[in-house]
Amino acid sequence: MHEFRDVLLRYLVGSCKSDGFGRSASGMLASMFEPLHANPDRTVGEHRHILVTGSRVIVRVEVAGSARTLGDVEAESILGREPGDLILGRLGSVYYWASRLAEGQMESSSLDDHRLGDLRSLHGVLSDDEWNIAGRATQMLEWQRDHQFCGRCGRANEAVRNTRAMRCSADGTMAFPRLSPAVIVLIERSDGCCLLGRNRGWDIPMYSTLAGFVEPGETLEDTVRREVFEEVGVRVDNIRYFGSQPWPFPNSLMLGFVAEWVEGEITVDGDEVIDAQWFRPDDLPMIPPPMSIARQLIDDWLDRQT
Numbered sequence: 001m002h003e004f005r006d007v008l009l010r011y012l013v014g015s016c017k018s019d020g021f022g023r024s025a026s027g028m029l030a031s032m033f034e035p036l037h038a039n040p041d042r043t044v045g046e047h048r049h050i051l052v053t054g055s056r057v058i059v060r061v062e063v064a065g066s067a068r069t070l071g072d073v074e075a076e077s078i079l080g081r082e083p084g085d086l087i088l089g090r091l092g093s094v095y096y097w098a099s100r101l102a103e104g105q106m107e108s109s110s111l112d113d114h115r116l117g118d119l120r121s122l123h124g125v126l127s128d129d130e131w132n133i134a135g136r137a138t139q140m141l142e143w144q145r146d147h148q149f150c151g152r153c154g155r156a157n158e159a160v161r162n163t164r165a166m167r168c169s170a171d172g173t174m175a176f177p178r179l180s181p182a183v184i185v186l187i188e189r190s191d192g193c194c195l196l197g198r199n200r201g202w203d204i205p206m207y208s209t210l211a212g213f214v215e216p217g218e219t220l221e222d223t224v225r226r227e228v229f230e231e232v233g234v235r236v237d238n239i240r241y242f243g244s245q246p247w248p249f250p251n252s253l254m255l256g257f258v259a260e261w262v263e264g265e266i267t268v269d270g271d272e273v274i275d276a277q278w279f280r281p282d283d284l285p286m287i288p289p290p291m292s293i294a295r296q297l298i299d300d301w302l303d304r305q306t
Helices: 004-011 072-079 128-146 220-232 293-303
Strands: 046-053 056-061 086-091 094-100 114-118 157-159 166-168 180-188 194-199 210-213 235-247 252-263 273-279
Touching (some): 046 072, 128 235, 180 220, 180 235, 194 220, 220 235, 220 252, 235 293
Parallel strands (some): 180 252
Antiparallel strands (some): 056 114, 086 094, 180 194, 180 210
8 A cells, every 4th residue: 555655645635524424425515516428508507617737727816815717718718729628517507617728838927817726725715616626627637638548459549428438449448537445544442542643654743544545345344444454453343434535636535434443452564654552632643634534533533522
């Protein structure tokens, strides 16, 4: 799980809104975004655009530092062509499109009332809905870019009508958007302590919940048990689902759990986790910021100790 270290570093500055054990999907669109795979009638409804260059997104700056996605006219002005490379979906009566802007085509100094930033820097600037939709845009355009050719025979792929897939024009091999599920878990003990670990890649003395990618053939509960044992050497059980958060860096889905310690003394792997300890509610170390699902897990645990 060496690659997970970099993903986790990016993840811990992310956003999450948890509503407790399984009651809502953290960070997801509460207002029911509807993915679309076929282009809608552009004369119907409002159409908004997310312009992506590299891993950054262009937004319109509003009052008080907030921002929004782009309308038809301003998107076309920046792109120099008609926007709308890929339909993402609909939120109410508003249709959202993604378009790719060539690297170097737009410099920050020429944006005037617009802002060019990565998704992490735009959290809290865009609305929660549009931030999530922008995450969809970066993931979908990256997937589309990386699947122009068949991974089996090398021939050109073509978009499949009415579904989110690319199909080889020669042998029919299908490619779907990649999603990398990862579990993140808070471990609690009957004496009122929780287990938190410090990642080797962090340059600050922060401790957090444990996390790792799901392997093929595993259930999510299997992943929790394996990752916890690999990283800190303890056994857990009574695993309960907490909530989830899409995390487009580049294509993770964080699945939060709470688990109970069963047996074992802490023995860190020394690779990803360099220290782990049991902490009481009144003696917590530096922990992740409130917007992350890691922090939501910790805050939920604190609430249940009172």
